[in-house]
Amino acid sequence: EVQLEESGGGWVQPGRSLRLSCAASGFTFDDYAMHWVRQAPGKGLEWVSGITWDGDDRGYADSVRGRFIISRDNAKNSLHLQMNSLRAEDTALYYCAKGESSGYYSWPDTWGQGTLVTVSS
Amino acid sequence: QSVLTQPPSASGTPGQRVTISCSGSSSNIGSNFVYWYQQLPGTAPKLLIFRNNQRPSGVPDRFSGSKSGTSASLAISGLRSEEEANYYCAAWDDSLGGWVFGGGTKLTVL
Numbered sequence: 001e002v003q004l005e006e007s008g009g010g011w012v013q014p015g016r017s018l019r020l021s022c023a024a025s026g027f028t029f030d031d032y033a034m035h036w037v038r039q040a041p042g043k044g045l046e047w048v049s050g051i052t053w054d055g056d057d058r059g060y061a062d063s064v065r066g067r068f069i070i071s072r073d074n075a076k077n078s079l080h081l082q083m084n085s086l087r088a089e090d091t092a093l094y095y096c097a098k099g100e101s102s103g104y105y106s107w108p109d110t111w112g113q114g115t116l117v118t119v120s121s
Numbered sequence: 122q123s124v125l126t127q128p129p130s131a132s133g134t135p136g137q138r139v140t141i142s143c144s145g146s147s148s149n150i151g152s153n154f155v156y157w158y159q160q161l162p163g164t165a166p167k168l169l170i171f172r173n174n175q176r177p178s179g180v181p182d183r184f185s186g187s188k189s190g191t192s193a194s195l196a197i198s199g200l201r202s203e204e205e206a207n208y209y210c211a212a213w214d215d216s217l218g219g220w221v222f223g224g225g226t227k228l229t230v231l
Contacts, residue, residue, distance in 0.1 A: 035220070037166075044123060045158070045166065045209050047220035059219050095165060105213050107156050108220070109177070111165040 002026040002110045004096045009115030012086055020115060022079040022096030030054070030074035033099030035108045036081050038092035038117075048094070049081065050104025059104050064090075086119045093117075124149065125210050125223035132229040138198040141226045143210030145191050149221055155193040156211045157186055159204075160225075166209065170195060197228075205230045 008020040022034070036048040049070040051058045058070050069082040079096055093116050097108035126144040133139040143155065157170035168177055170186035173193065183198045193210060210223040 037220075044207075044225040045211075045222040047211075047222065050219070061219055062217070100171070107154075107168070107171060107211070107213075109168050109171070111167070113165050 004112030006096045006112045006115035009117045011118045017084045020081040024077045029077040033104040033106050034079045035097040037095045040092045053102040088119050091119045123224040124221035127223035127226045130227050133200045134231050137200045141195045143193045143223050148216040149212040149214040151191040153213045155188050157195045158209045160207045202230045
């Protein structure tokens, strides 16, 4: 069974940084792309970033490009999101999701339970 | 605003058939597959439909998807009370180089 467990969320002041992690199990991690998708309180889903199976190619939403960095450690079956220069509008529940295949153009097919990030002074 | 447009709400009675629409453009729905997710209250999204009309194993055949041009729709027949949830459409956008979602439709079972 695919399991994705996010961690690293919390409260942070605007302008500061935070690093999210996602521990994956139940599948061959380095065969699949991975995604981060967020959901602001009471709002809809927003794709944040995706990374190919080997980490060689990454994509970002315009709203986070230049501030967030996605990475993965296939040896440790883990996905990360380094979030810098955080803004109030980054406040959201951040989901880790597995892609259906190796490229991040593959759809998110299984999601974790999310980790909450709150950006506030 | 979301790139894909969905009605904010829909409703139906148990046993009824309801449809939820999703409208996009040539760079997303018009040239790529559409996906649908169900998000029950307080839970993570779950894949309901992939590649326009395919169901993952375990999803009842009461759920069906279709696409025409730059629009898509999700149909639920034999509506059940436990299917009261938010439903989201999604597609890859060639211009943006990423995934785009609809704003979500809150389905109420009366």
